[in-house]
Amino acid sequence: MNVIVNDQGFSPEDWTDGFVTLDDAANDVVALDVSSDTDPDELIDRLGSARMVRVDFPSSADGRGFTIARVLRLKGYTGRLRAKGHVLADQYAMARRSGFDEVEIDHSLAARQPEDQWLARANWQDNNYQARLRG
8 A cells, every 4th residue: 555645744545436547437437547648638628527636657757747737726626636656755845736635655755755754845835936035
């Protein structure tokens, strides 16, 4: 089981409804697993009543998932958004600002980047260059 990271730190998995891929999705899907190369404009039209979207990050250098989250939020998606995979603690604030509610990482990454490193970025609303410029 993977580790869920949110603003309170590490949490156990609480999603029990499973996930389906976009290719297998029907109109009444509850949760979608999408790849980083998914077109967010097409995705928004296929979400239906999905309560959760989990976006894969195949590499910490692949930032397309941040764009997916941002576009979904700008187009009105209010469900739960989760980043999954190779998201680093340093990227947590960016994930939250782009629209993700949480991050899912494996236990090996959690061991290399313990909870305190993630919590140091949990005040993501206060720690951005725009807030510092506004004083």
